[in-house]
Structure formats: C-alpha cells, structure tokens
Amino acid sequence: MSSQDTPSIASVFTGKRVLLDSQSSVGPATIHVDGRGKIARIEPTYSPSLATFDAGDALLMPGLVDGHVHINQPGRTQWEGVVTASHAAAAGGVTTIIDMPLNCIPSTVTAEAYALKRDSFRQGMWVDVGTWGGVVPGNAGDLAPMLEAGARGFKCFLCDSGVDEFPPVDEAQLRLAMTQLAEHKGLIMFHAEMDTGASVDAAQDPTLYSTFLDSRPPAMEVRAIDLVIKMCREFAPRVPCHIVHLSAADALPAIRAAKAEGLPLTVETCFHYLTLSAEAVPSRSTEYKCCPPIRQQANCDLLWEAVLDGTIDFVVSDHSPCTPDLKLHACCGGKIPEAAVEGDFVKAWGGIASVGIGLPLLWTEGRRRGLTLQDVVRLVCERTAVHSGLKDRKGRIAVGMDADFVVWQPEEENRITADKLHFRNKLTPYQERECVGLVHQTVVRGTTVYDITKPDDEAEWENSFSKLPHGQWLDSPITLRY
Ligand SMILES: [Zn+2]
Known part of the structure; x- marks a missing residue:
C-alpha cells in the first residue's frame, strides 16, 4: 500500500475503561483515528503519553x-x-440521529422533499443526520428515487398520524408500496396502531391521564401488529418490517411467534415506555402524552423482560x-x-421530548433490572446502527468504522435540570429526574463536538458545544440485514 492509500493519523484517543462493542469487556484501549475520521488502529493499552484525547x-x-x-x-x-x-443529541452522547418523514413540511414522501430537507439541514448538524422517507397513499413510485437519494428506509401509519400531510395507508396501498420495496430492497416501518372503535368517553375528565389512556387500548396495537405480521409473511424475506x-x-406473544417463524421483523421501544408509568402521570401533565400511550407499571415490567430477552431489538427516543x-x-x-382547558390530555398534541437524555434514563432504570453496559451498547448503538442501514460505519468501535464516541461516567449522579435540555421546547416529563450516568464528551468522526469541561469563553467553544458543526448528512448506501 502506498502512503497515499493510508491517510495519516489525525488523533489518538485513550482510556482505562473502553467498551468497543457489545461482545467485548471493558478494558484499556488506545484508538488511532485518521484524517477522514475513521478508526485506523486499536491497541489494548492505556497510553496517555501518545494520546490527543485522554x-x-x-x-x-x-x-x-x-x-x-x-x-x-x-x-x-x-x-x-x-x-x-443535534445540540441535544450531542450533549447526550448521541452521534447519529435519523429524522422521521413527518411533522416537517413538506413531509418526506418524494425525492424533491428529501432534497429540500437535506439542503435545509446543511450547516446545522452538530452530529451526523439522515432521514427516513414516508409511505403515503399514491407515492409508491417515489420510493425508489428516495432510496437512491439516501433515505434510510420508510415509515407508514395504519391510523391517523396527527398531521394532515401524512395520511395513513390501507392494506391495498401498503401492498403496492411493499411490492416496490421488494424490488428495491427497502425497509418498511409501521406506526402500529389501528382503530378498534375505542373512543374518548366524554363523561370522563379530560385532564386525567386515564381518560386518554382508556381511549387508546392495547387492542389497537395488537390489531395493527397482526396486520404487520401478515404483510411481513407475504413479502418475506424480501421486505424487512419494523x-x-x-x-x-x-402484542409480545405474536411478535415472539413471528420471530420464531423466521420472519424479517424487528421491534423498537422507547425510553419513556421503559421509565414511566401511567399510575405516576399527574393530572394536566400533557408532557407525558404520546401515541401509543405510556401504560401501567405491569406493562412496563413486561416490556423490560422483552428487552432483556431480545424480543425487543433496540431502544430509541x-x-x-x-x-x-x-x-x-x-x-x-x-x-x-380560549375555550380550551389547560392540561386537556385528549386535545393536547401527543409526543415526548427526549433526544439526548436516553442514556442516563435507560441506564438508571436498567441496571437495577440486570442490564449491563454491553446491553446498552447493543440496544442504543449497534442495533440502531444496523437498523438505519449504517452497519459498516456506526454503532461499534472497530477498524474502518467512523470514530464516533461517547465518554461518560456511568456512576455519576445526574439530575436532569432545565440547563441540560438543549432541544428547542423544554417541556419534558424528565425535568428534575434523578439519574446516574453523565456524559462528559461526545466525538463525531474524530472531532469533539461536546465537552462539559470547556469554559464558555474559549474561542472555539460555546456552552460546551464546538462553535462549528461537524455533522454530515448520511446518504451512504444501505446495508440491509437480510
Ligand atoms: Zn415518532
């Protein structure tokens, strides 16, 4: 190999407690990173004298x-x-985020809309960012062009999405889209709730969480997941379903059976379903509202079992x-x-703000249930990277991979105060929550983008963030699992 083929080492990271992937144990390592931000070499030693980052x-x-x-x-x-x-992500050790195709305008359902989003994100990404495309009625012909442009896969709804620009698909429309995806090797993801005729009981108080919860029973998810499994089987193994x-x-028994059958089906849950419960939602606290809803503690315990036994593949925000x-x-x-009731769970927008605070939430709740640090890497790094078609670049520390790191203290107490929330609207159920696990630095492709030790007045830093964004748009080809 000529010297031109081997980019020179630009930075060296070392530590006494390094966890490379979910199969490794924690131990010393020194990681050499080349000028492209790729990992060039890893040595099993702690070498502070060599390092640019200790x-x-x-x-x-x-x-x-x-x-x-x-x-x-x-x-x-x-x-x-x-x-x-992306600031919020960086502050929480999240080095890659994949955006959903809805709630932006236009929704990401054509190659033109994809390009609009990509161009609007330019110069604003503190971490690496990609996007999913959407499947809506009538856009089956737009899926292949979006995949070619770099969309990571596609999301659809089987019930009202909450926004008019992203209508749900029925079974016939779904079949049309999946036929396209079978040809072009695309992943399809389902917001898995379907109408079962349940509705809000007008006699109940809308400021009580139970009023909203009763209107979205588990049967809505079970019904939708039965359809997902049926479609997955029809197109298996060509269209991975998520x-x-x-x-x-x-819905776990049906999911376990589908997986045992060998269907290409994956499942995610969210930090909020694993760390919050319906019994503890205060009245009028609409920051807890999301769809599907947060359910009772007994449901949460069963989700944890499924996370620990691998039925649930990974965890996202x-x-x-x-x-x-x-x-x-x-x-x-x-x-x-006017005419609205403060804290009306029925009329309030559904959605929970939490990007960048998942690591301490998952770790704090998980470690008392037997979750290991290796499990954490598997659930929020490795499997989410594979899911996003980034298996060859992200999610593990290995030669040839992007040098994306989080440096954190799993034992350090961390109260989630307002000054630690970097997303635009600070309303979140997690404010003032006591956790363990504090992120100190975040590194994206070899460059530190977040560092709590940096004083505000330093030229290249502001509020612990690098002044310049170092994130890239992710449009690299997709590596499907199947
Ligand atoms: Zn969502």
Missing part, C-alpha cells in the same frame, strides 16, 4: 445512534430544528416535541387558547 477513568464507548427523532425542519421549526435537535415505538406488552401552547400547557410560555 478519557482517563471515564467510560469510552460507541456514540449512540437514535433512529427515531422528529426534527420538524423544514416547516415546523418552532417545534424543533436541526441545530437544537414496528416503531411498541408500547403494548399484549421518538423525540417528538411541539410548542407548549399545543400541549395546552401554561408553563414554558404556553398560552392556552
């Missing part, structure tokens, strides 16, 4: 990949935007914020419209 006693592991984030740009940037979303944000444990007025929330500057 993690010391902190844990250095792969950066998180969050495959389910609503950035809402372009079109609804008062809800969120790429600068604030269930986003599973909440209802009632489903970060989906909006302005406080749409949450019908008077705090954070929210104005309650």
Whole structure:
C-alpha cells in the first residue's frame, strides 16, 4: 500500500475503561483515528503519553445512534430544528440521529422533499443526520428515487398520524408500496396502531391521564401488529418490517411467534415506555402524552423482560416535541387558547421530548433490572446502527468504522435540570429526574463536538458545544440485514 492509500493519523484517543462493542469487556484501549475520521488502529493499552484525547477513568464507548427523532425542519421549526435537535443529541452522547418523514413540511414522501430537507439541514448538524422517507397513499413510485437519494428506509401509519400531510395507508396501498420495496430492497416501518372503535368517553375528565389512556387500548396495537405480521409473511424475506415505538406488552406473544417463524421483523421501544408509568402521570401533565400511550407499571415490567430477552431489538427516543401552547400547557410560555382547558390530555398534541437524555434514563432504570453496559451498547448503538442501514460505519468501535464516541461516567449522579435540555421546547416529563450516568464528551468522526469541561469563553467553544458543526448528512448506501 502506498502512503497515499493510508491517510495519516489525525488523533489518538485513550482510556482505562473502553467498551468497543457489545461482545467485548471493558478494558484499556488506545484508538488511532485518521484524517477522514475513521478508526485506523486499536491497541489494548492505556497510553496517555501518545494520546490527543485522554478519557482517563471515564467510560469510552460507541456514540449512540437514535433512529427515531422528529426534527420538524423544514416547516415546523418552532417545534424543533436541526441545530437544537443535534445540540441535544450531542450533549447526550448521541452521534447519529435519523429524522422521521413527518411533522416537517413538506413531509418526506418524494425525492424533491428529501432534497429540500437535506439542503435545509446543511450547516446545522452538530452530529451526523439522515432521514427516513414516508409511505403515503399514491407515492409508491417515489420510493425508489428516495432510496437512491439516501433515505434510510420508510415509515407508514395504519391510523391517523396527527398531521394532515401524512395520511395513513390501507392494506391495498401498503401492498403496492411493499411490492416496490421488494424490488428495491427497502425497509418498511409501521406506526402500529389501528382503530378498534375505542373512543374518548366524554363523561370522563379530560385532564386525567386515564381518560386518554382508556381511549387508546392495547387492542389497537395488537390489531395493527397482526396486520404487520401478515404483510411481513407475504413479502418475506424480501421486505424487512419494523414496528416503531411498541408500547403494548399484549402484542409480545405474536411478535415472539413471528420471530420464531423466521420472519424479517424487528421491534423498537422507547425510553419513556421503559421509565414511566401511567399510575405516576399527574393530572394536566400533557408532557407525558404520546401515541401509543405510556401504560401501567405491569406493562412496563413486561416490556423490560422483552428487552432483556431480545424480543425487543433496540431502544430509541421518538423525540417528538411541539410548542407548549399545543400541549395546552401554561408553563414554558404556553398560552392556552380560549375555550380550551389547560392540561386537556385528549386535545393536547401527543409526543415526548427526549433526544439526548436516553442514556442516563435507560441506564438508571436498567441496571437495577440486570442490564449491563454491553446491553446498552447493543440496544442504543449497534442495533440502531444496523437498523438505519449504517452497519459498516456506526454503532461499534472497530477498524474502518467512523470514530464516533461517547465518554461518560456511568456512576455519576445526574439530575436532569432545565440547563441540560438543549432541544428547542423544554417541556419534558424528565425535568428534575434523578439519574446516574453523565456524559462528559461526545466525538463525531474524530472531532469533539461536546465537552462539559470547556469554559464558555474559549474561542472555539460555546456552552460546551464546538462553535462549528461537524455533522454530515448520511446518504451512504444501505446495508440491509437480510
Ligand atoms: Zn415518532
């Protein structure tokens, strides 16, 4: 190999506690990174004298990949935007986020809309960002062009999505789309809730969480997941199917059976379904509202079993914020419209803000249930990277992979205070929550983009963030699992 083929080493990371992947144990390592931000060499020693970055006693592991984030740009940037979303991600050790195709305007359902989003994100990405495309009625012909442009796969709804620009598909429309995806090797993801005739009981108090919860029973998820499995079987093995944000444990038996049958089916759940419960939602606290809903503690315990036994493949945020007025929330500057009731769970927008705070949430709850650091890497780094078609670049620390790292102290106490929330609208159920696990630095392709030790007045730093964005748009070819 000539010297031209071997880019020179640009930075060297070392630590006493490095976790390379979910199959390794924690131990010393020194990681050499080339000028393209790729890992060139790894040595099993702690070598501070060689290093440009010394993690010391902190844990250095792969950066998180969050495959389910609503950035809402372009079109609804008062809800969120790429600068604030990627700052929040960086502050939480999340080095890759994949944006959802809805809640932005236009929704990402054509190659033109895909290009609009990509161009609008330019210069605003503090971490690497990609996007999913959407399947809506009538756009089957748009799927292949979006895949070619770099969309990571596709999402569809089997019930009302909450926004008019992203209508749900019926079985016939789904079949049309999946026929296209079978030809072009695309992944399809389902918001798995279907109407079962359940509705809001007008006699119940809308400011009580139970009123909303009763209107979205587990049967809605079970019904949708039965259809997902049927379609998955019809197109197997050519179209991998994925269930986003599973909440209802009632659907686990059908999922276990489908997986045992060998169907190409994967499932994610979210930090909120694993760390919050219906019994503890205060009245009027619409920051807890999302669809499908957070259910009872007994349901949460069953989801944890499925996470630990591998039935649930990975965990994402489903970060989906909006302005406080749409949450019908008077705090954070929210104005309650006339004739509306403050804290009306039925009328409030559904969605939980949480990008970048998942690591301490998952770790704090998980470690008392037997979750290991290796499990954490598997659930929020490796499997989410594979899911996003980034198996060859992200999710593990290995030669040839992007040098994306989170450096954190798993034992350090961390109260989630407002100053630690970097997304645009700070309304979240996690404010003031006591956790363990604090992120100290975040590294994207060899460059540190977040560092809590940097003073504000340093030339290249502001508020612990690098002044310049180092994120890239992710349009590299997709490596499917099947
Ligand atoms: Zn979502």
